[in-house]
Amino acid sequence: MTFRPNRRLWISTIAILLATALGALAGYLTGRHTVQNAAEAVLQQDATPLSNTIHSLVVESHDILAKANALQTPTCSDAEIAQLRLLLYHSVNFREIGRIRDGKILCSAVFGKDHLPQAQFTATYHYSDGTTVFRDMAPYVVSGTPVFIRQRGNFFAVESPELSVHIHEMRKTREVFSSGATSLTSTAPLGRSKTLPGATIDHETAGRIGDNLFGTVCTSGSIGLSDSVHGQVDCATSFGSLSAALHAQRSLLALYAFRGAVPCGLTSALVLLLYWRRRSMPQQLIKAIRADRLYFVYQPIVDLSSGHIVAAETLARWKDDDGLQVGPDIFIPLAEERGLALEVARLALRHTLHDLGDTLRSDDSDFRVHINLTASDLADPQLLPMLEDSLTKAGVSPHKLVLELTESATARHSVAIEAVHRLRERGHSVQIDDFGTGYSSLAYLKDLAVDAIKIDKAFTQSIGTDSVTGIILPQILTLAAGLGLLVIAEGIEIPEQAAYFASFDLPVMGQGWLYGKPQCPGEFLSAIAAQDEQRVAVPIENNATTIGVPDHVPQHQDALQLRSAGDG
């Protein structure tokens, strides 16, 4: 299915917008959660003093009224009034205490028994623990402030008006709830009631029910504060509205949403870009191969004993339709999948013969080129005719062409053995590339009958380390020598690595950035030309320092302290 660019643009735009919106939503929800937690914490903090105040009031009311009811003195005697005054003196929250019967004061600490006001108390509500509450009763009412009077048994106690004002003030911004096992009945300051199903009050809990936030601290024996509460209130619960908190923090929420949206938008754009690139890559590659739009670079291979460039490896390069470089490790397998591997090999050979043909045709030089083949190339009956045809047309001898097979390419043993045999029969050299990374045992190497092994760069990079690869490297070199195989060391980047290989009494070639990165044809030919000029200019016995081998590369084992197992 081929996507037209504008359709792709539409899909991408929608997907990016969607991802951005989802990111914003996720960010907003995180912000909302944070704001909610913060608001709940504040409410929790708010609820605590209210609850504590109520708790101390209730505890003291129980205490003072219990003590009064326990007095053994005769009713309203001077001794009893004296005892009541003493209780009042020690009280924190009460301003009056007295005897009551049928809603009438019999005597009290403040009025004694002789100058009693004419007052009739009417109960506002009763609690299950036997406490009755009266509100705003003369003569105790203080204008503008609620006054609460509690009665238990034969005695009443009047709360301090300051305390009532304090609680009243706290209650103005809060709601106080009666508690049930699984529900809360809220009685707002306005007297409004609501049921909040599903809420369980625990000690010091905070939470949210619908849009309401609550922070609650439950204390045993607390009393109800609300005008219309029936039953005992166990918890002082402070409420706020989540929407109000969210509204107050809207700039913070916007920031959270932004912080969620931006990375999601960018990531989705990147993912889509990669996806479209990947999706359209095969089509682009097929077109590029057919239109001969791959290009090829050449990396020098040097003889480590002389330092001369003796060969070049042809490496394919490709820029996709967006001008972005795609690595051969990505597009070569893709070409193989699409049955185009041999086309790539054909292009590689054609470009190489075109770019380096003169050097390859020269009878004076042993210069050779290395071309990579894939597993499917080996099985392709067109391979040999293609090679023969191209070389014949270019007038280049088959022995100038070295074919590199990765270890994985030789995994199908019978196919590989047969192909290697035929290639060598035609005069080509064959070598195993990336040796040591996988499939070929040294015994298999013997059956494969290749000419050379190219030691994978992982081994080169392990030189001087204690890694396993570093330890087995000398054994590979020794066994290769035993099998009469030429060795090419890949990935030489520093002089110490070159010196390590040169120190073995073996014909070892080297390839790596130390000698040159893959170069375009012009650059590579200039390097060869410079080397040839130097060879002519420098007397034969002094030509160790040549193009491709920096002066500082030591040539002998004693030039370096080797730490690998091979140096013992």
Ligand SMILES: Nc1nc2c(ncn2[C@@H]2O[C@H](COP(=O)(O)O[C@H]3[C@@H](O)[C@H](n4cnc5c(=O)[nH]c(N)nc54)O[C@@H]3COP(=O)(O)O)[C@@H](O)[C@H]2O)c(=O)[nH]1
């Ligand atoms: N079938 C084909 N395979 C091809 C072709 N062109 C390349 N390839 C294979 O792709 C793999 C990746 O190659 P590339 O990215 O080109 O990397 C090569 C060198 O650039 C790199 N190299 C060389 N020297 C050094 C070094 O000192 N350090 C370092 N880190 N990297 C270095 O190694 C790659 C050469 O590898 P090899 O072929 O194993 O010698 C790679 O497997 C190519 O074979 C193609 O046309 N056809």
